[in-house]
Amino acid sequence: MKINQFAQITVPQETMVHELLAIKFIDANFFKRPLQDNLIHFFNQVFPDCYTATTKKAACANLLATSVFTVTDLLDQAKPFNNQIFYNIALQLLGFHPKTDFKLNSPLEFMRQTKLAFNEPAVFDNQALLKNSYLLLTTHTRFGVTFLDDLANRGYFKDFQSKENPHPLTFNGKMQPVFDPNQVVKEVVYVESSLDTDQDGHRDLLETTIFRPRETNQGLKMPVLYTANPYYKGMNDVTDYLHSVDQEISPKTPSNTDYAAINYSEPTTQLPEEMPVNSESQTAERYGDEPSFYSLNDYFLPRGFVNVYAGGIGTRGSDGIRTCGSPAETESTIAIIQWLHGDRKAFTNRTDGIVIKAWWCNGNVAMTGKSYLGTLATAAATTGVAGLKTVISEAAISSWYDYYRDNGLVVAPIDCQGEDADVLAELCFSRQMDAGDYTQVKTIFQQNLAALAKDQDRVTGNYNHFWDERNYRRNLSNVKADMVMVHGLNDWNVKPRNVEKLWAGLRGQNISRKLFLHQGKHIYMNNMPSIDFTDMMNLWLSYELYGVVNHAKEILPNVTIQDNLTPETWTPQHDWSRIDQKLTLYHLTTKDLTTTKPTSAASLSFKDDGLEQFKQTNGDEHQWQQQLLTADGPYQNNRICLKTAPFKQTQIIDGKPTVTLQAAVDQPTGLLSVMLVDYGVAKRLTEVPTVLERSGYKLGYNWKSDDLVEFTTQAQTTPFKLITKGHINLQNRQQPFKNEEVIPNEFYTVHFELQPTRFHLAAGHQLGLVVYATDMGMTLRSPKKANYILDLNASQLEIPFRK
Template identity: 50%
Template structure:
């Protein structure tokens, strides 16, 4: 394996000593020790938590080897000095690496370097007393084979139990918080936040249920920061009724009436509807009336609950035990999301129940909030950030939507999120409308909800796929200028659910806001990465939040790279970069010439393809999208007439595509309708990473002692394959100027189009070929009309622009 640790904080020796004292490795019994062997044995005795007697301790020592011929117990009894080699032989075993598999007893330092583990400074072949202390410090901060620091693995065995109930503030090691708060004594409480909105139009402000978990120490005066996850799924979902609403995508592409719209014609403007007056407060209390047994948790939040952070979950308007109606991403949902932050900072009231108006304040809050979560959860974090709300210090937006049009539409086309053909804003609203799960409540608002669903369906406009006022209300790009919180982005370069354009627009859209921004791009799809072995994600976020929410000067902004990207050609390889998708990157232009991509024209012809399949093939691909995707790239006989493929010659050096590729075509359609789809392909036999991570160990990662686990995961190699899709894009030929202006499309007339593909960062290896596929119906994303249309491309006037990474 290869260890990638980006969150290790450089620490002066004097600070290392203080931190070792703080966590108890150096104490009054050993801090004056001058013999490295004896001090090492003392450190080991504190680490072997299972050993309650000296006999058991010696038995444990015998299970480790210090040299090729001596076990650790023998070595400690006989050695007169502590060799660096022996220390790291044992260190590798403590870190769960295996001799003869991961390292050789005769050369542990070589393995340390190869795996990228921290090696302490030393002047000779043996450690002196200070070098040993420093080596032990760095060992505690180093990741083991399961992707945890050695100190965190000790915490999982109970190292910090003795600190429970005794600490009065968060404890730090190497710039990060430690699990010194007892997670079994968390306070669980429910409050009802009064949001300044009336989304169900009942004449009263919406009350929104929030679930809070906070350390017991808050009862004794500790003020804590809050990790807030806004999850519309938190209170349950309506999978069956959502499924019934799912739209049929086997429908024809329709001709659209041309228009002459300007952006001002479709721009969203907030309504001036008056918000009902706040409730009258009938009293105040510090104690909630309602608790809960188990929240619908996120394991990253679980990790921080033992580290002195509170966690809040809220599902928002239109969910179980809350007021309001679901709206799927509009300003009403942003107001709903932000309301909890305003309660946490003292700007809005919350109540102990829905009827008595007894106010409860977040008196335990230090008024500093971070938002966490993936997909819809991360989307609402982004939305909240665009409000500029006070107290929101940072958002960690994972796989987040930044423009709902880019989620459900593309280039004037209805486009499905990858894996969910037929889903749309109305389907998602219904799925998350968990007020339906309480029939007594639902009965009161059934009529209002049915009207709301119709309004969403009309607004989303599946007939045209155009950008309109409905989508403009759900476009957070317009409010990027309001973001004052620091933003940490995480996204999959192979995420075809929330496509990479969403994070690229956010990344480049806030560069001049004066905020700190970081991004991690992985090779996964729509996933979390906090339980990966090869990257210290939890440590990175720990360093980040310790700085952002506790105000600790731990150099997080400087230590964490601006851009971290997982290599697509090697497992467990992550690299740091200064930027991503920079508009200053060099553009390489490839011309289309016969079936080739070339830098200079060789020959040009008009090349045509159709968009019509025999009924049996069409029906099969409609039900087997993955097979269609394979056959498209493989140029299967069934699809030969439905596509054009252009390839470069094998490239003579590695090539890194960094950012947004563009297609420039002169193209015609045989009818007054037309859609085009594009894929950039890596052609070349190679081992490639699996599309989904492999579970290396079920429940293998404990958050701390006897406290919730996560599965250890990692991307591993799949069987060798001859190709892989790099990126894709789509356009309705009637929207060739922009997404809201519809132009006429005359049959057999050539038009110039320019299509921006989804951004990426991809290494194409020497000897591989870069390929472009031009086709029409995308069985996984577009409507599927199976219409007999012929498309013709004038290759002489067509090209592909590829952005090349600048080193």
């Protein structure tokens, strides 16, 4: 096991003393007492779930100090105490076991291997105990939390909060769980937006659910973690709305369209009058009975961060309609922030005009969330809205074209064939769950759905006015909030291009930005014990929202990447996917990929006729991909597969591989798809995290929990692994908005980027380039058969190897 801690701050002894006193771990007489007395006090403190001297003594008897003596023996007999004994005990307190995990005669050796921090004092005295205690409290257990968090989860802070003078508490630069999450105020308000998307002549009201510690009722102001979640109030069955993908790619009329012709500009609209204010109240009228859903938010609630959730326009309890990523959804998202910051009205109910302020909020807001939730957080940041201090977006879309399209092709997210913007709007339009409400808005929503279906243009797959409207990267110059971006390198739902282009686009902005790249698919990463991600976010949010001087911007790495070869390994980098990265050029021959330029003309051909075979095997997209990449599989005539020689030493691909292909097809339409593959028999990381312990990740005292998960090594070897892929329509050889003719059997050159990646190639493995046409899991699946020829001399692959 390896535990990578990036948020463990080194502080001077003066700060240690101050903070240990603040959390009541030591008292003012610490340096006046003998070491033996302080050791007894230490062991009283580390068992907050034991309420009597008898039960504490029994707990100490379960800890071995040496191979012969328990802690109880040492304390009862006043035996000598040294650093080795301290860390023998500390490792057991952290959840590790003598013999099975570490040896009692060499605990520090295990700590080095596990990457746990420790001290090595020359003499073990009160000063050594103080420093060791502080460091231990900030060190992670095997269960993904600091030891102080572990103590808190067992009740250490349960009687800490003063009823007369409630206040937040920091330790090692991070907020501590001193507020009872089971005593929070749960309430609902209705924020008035500057929208009328359902065209009923009234501004859309947005139902907003608030979970705030009860201490806010005593005047304590707190910051907010706000999650805009279109799924929060439920989802509709969209089976009947999915588009057929078993159809031909449409021929396009050649055009000279330039970007100016499709550039989106915000239209001017006339808004209804604001709701009249009749009175003001500090008390909400509705209980917030919806559950929370994100363990990161749950973790921060007892630490003094109010949790706020809103579904937005078109969701159950709110007005308006869903528009899938449009500026109206962005406006709906930031309306909540504006209310929290004091710049917009909210009401206690939908009709009486009773205004209510966020009087308990200090005006500082962070947005959190994954996928659509992180997408709306990103969208909000691009408005520069006041009050939004930072965003933690995970697996977020930065341009909806990059979610549903690719280089002039309709390209679905993985496992979502047939979905599109209109389908997602229907999925999230939870207003229709309330039959009475739905009758008022059904007609306008169906009209909007028809407009979405038309404007998204599944016929051509081109980038157009509709997609430009939904491209948040156009507005990156407005971003003022510091940005934390998290993405899976194996996420084929929201593909990595979304985060890479966002990361690159923010390089010139005067903000702080951090990036985390993990080995997962479309997942959260806060419950992995190999990295202190939650601590890092605690450090970050304590600085951003509470103003704690903890140097979070300097301490946290710019880029933190999980390695794909070695489990539990996280590498800090200054940057990722730099444009000045040197490229290694590979040429294509009939047999392999080589860095030597070929001297003779050569070509290879493949067919695009696998749809019938695909349907005969139950249409399993994942099975199809496995068989496509297998040397003797049923689709071997449907692709070209070329490999490098085995690498003599490991290599790291960092950034965007690019391909140049010169190809001809015997049809008036065509597409090219490319996969980059790691070929080599090996036990690789699991595709999804292994559950180490159900509900093993504790979020607070008598509070919620999450599964403790980690990417582990697979039990069986596999012959290959997909690194990245990309697609292009041969009719969009220059731009996704410009059409060009395809004449059958004429050769055309295309140059395009594959999805960005960071991949560690093992020595002895080969890099494989797989060229094919129809991607059964993503592209349209044409029943028409086609034949392709690839001119190898005019084709090449460029790889950004990290030096």
